[in-house]
Amino acid sequence: MKPISKTQYELRVLAASAVYVVLVIALLPQARHAASPATHLACALVPVLPMLYIVWLIARRVWSSDELEQRTHLIGLGAAAAIAGSFSLITGFLAAGKALSPEVPGVLLIWIFPLMMGSYGLAQKWAQRRYGASFCDDSEGLPKAIGFGLLALMFAGMALWAYWHVADEFSTGLFAGLSLGFALAAAMFAWRRRNRNRHEGE
């Protein structure tokens, strides 16, 4: 498997995530009202493709990692499996006991993968920190300010799209809030980077 640099990996994950969000917003409502079974199935399953691409990117990244990175990946994936497994088990029991409305379990299933990816990322960062890495280290991969800035732009676009096309207040508010959060994180990392560069210059 050809090694992939951290910057390439991060840019591709960001692009695939943007495509995923667009497909979920654009196609999932269509799937509910599709006339033919084929269209129904296609609209429901096409959003899965960018996520499968991300899984493949993660596999390439883990494969080309060195021994310490593989250890932190293992810790991250172990924590992610435990958290997502517990979440699906609890949801499954609640659904089996009819404690949730019939539509909820299907929607919750969609959130298992993002939950798994989120907990994988956080647990891996925690493990890296234990081995002396800094979360603000920009020496490898995409600078954090740029990464978070791109995420902020992506969610701002989603918020505008939801506002004009879906007219759903919850989606618009969620995407706008996420965009603002990522923009603040980008600003913080840009400020830290500027301060560090200034100190190094003195």
Add this chain to the structure above:
Amino acid sequence: MNNRIRELRGERGWSQGDLADKLDVSRQTINAIETGKYDPSLPLAFRIARLLRLPIESIFQPEKD
């Protein structure tokens, strides 16, 4: 385990990034080894010794009880 990698790297005028490139590992891995937060595997320890042209036991020493 204690090691002299930081000192030996300094003598050769290499940065952590230079050593990481020569060993085909990340800079964070070199940092973790130098600060004693991570003990390298035997194959990596031998690669370090070969690169520094020193016996492995002169680079890595067990911690005293």
